[in-house]
Amino acid sequence: MRRCVPAVLALSIIGLGLLLTGLVENRYFYFATYVILQYVVLATAWNILGGYTGYVNFGTPAFFALGAYTATFLMRAYQAPFLVQLLAGGLISGLLGLGIGCLTLRLKGVFFSIATLALTVVLQTLIINWEFVGGAKGMSIIRPATVLFFSSYVKFLFAVMLCLAVASVIIAWWLEHSWIGRGLAAIRDNEEAAECMAVPTLRLKILATTVSGALMGMAGAPFPLHVTLIEPTSAFNLDYAVNSLAMPMIGGTTTWLGPVVGAILLGAAQQTATVTISSALNLLIVGGVLVAFVILAPEGLVGLVRRLVQRERA
């Protein structure tokens, strides 16, 4: 019976979301929640590599944009249906993740992080010089006029991102609670000792980078249709790197719940600030909150709550 609880929870969240699309008409509501849900996916994906395995990835924009541009390319070249775009985005970014995973054989710690940042720059330069997908000036995307089951395309994209968010949290939950999660934690704590304790470190690291990359790519695939204009500066925005790192840090990196909490709190705060104060304030909020958390609650909100509960019991 207890085993069914996560599945029931996941289905009811999706059900609730679909119900919502029938009730709420405000387009901005879907636009804003889409962004927050997108960050749930990105933060969860980042955390699989950064939080569970201990490899800090600054390359979120690269994986995200690769998913977005894969979708753009497929749209332009083959008028591919949405589902194909989504899966292809995940596949291509997953392959990039696989490559980055092999990189961990040689690069550890901060050197790995620098390499992922470099990856973003290299990939962005390539896209800027690729005219077919718009080059530096970008290209407009025209949404399909109608979409099955939904009264508008924005609602459809919201539903897609909701499913992606739920799916990535389920994947993270499963990884964390399976034998794989134990091995990833061992790698994070001490890679050499993990290898000597029979953990196949390279294989697990590649698994983590691939899954993480694929999820980021899938989060990026609907991006062109969401903003209806794709251009390199926004697709490769450094905000994605900063946010997908800050959100798990704020929520707590060792559990699946951390990135979800962080993404919802920080994402909502950013959306609110964008509307009420100014859009430039986003990163300042992230910076301020991150500094506060590193000092006051280095294990994130989840860790903080856990510590308080333990003190209560003791």
Place this chain on the structure above:
Amino acid sequence: MADMLLEVQHVTKRFGGFQALTDVSLQVHQGERFGLIGPNGSGKTTLINCISGVLRTDGGRLLFQGTDITTLPAHQRTRLGIARSFQIPKPFTSMTVLENLRVPLIYAAQTHDADVTAEAMEILQRMGLQAKAGTRATRLSLIELRKLELARAMAARPQLLISDEAMAGLSSSEVDEILTILTALNERGISIIMIEHIMRAVMRFSQRIVVFDAGQIIAQGTPDEIVRNPAVEKAYLGE
């Protein structure tokens, strides 16, 4: 020989221009208590890094129970039955003592999920660490960390246990404690390679000793033979 467990054949290892191991050959038998001594920097840890797979050799062969393991990655060697402790303890810091043992129990010994906790507790009991099962590894004292290193290596269900200076920095009674543990493990049929600077411990423990100096084996024999060997004296004390 039928009861040969580990064979090191003509192993060499270089770090850039530095020759860390030169043509090292030795054998460890099933159930043997084997001592490895030598001055600092003589290549003891490099050798066991080569045996456990942390480092790749530049020449020579390694055989474990007749299987060539020269090119196997470390995690596969552990699965075959070679486990080690680290000179500087390397616990999994985010985990409790019990969880530390889970890693090798799951990955090396491939223990069934339901039995993992019971097996881990049994090993901790043998090491005298059962009271610390729920403690974070970061909160342990030095001797507890050393015991955890050994306990974790034991959880991999090894046939060969390599103990890399498990007693350095411990008090004399603590050294005896570790010695008792290692002897008890040996009585259960596990071969042990002990690397140690504490002569009293190595001499008492080992059946056979190999002495290293500058990456080469300079003497081999029973503890009594080693003590009387002039080359050993020279290596440790100079001319």
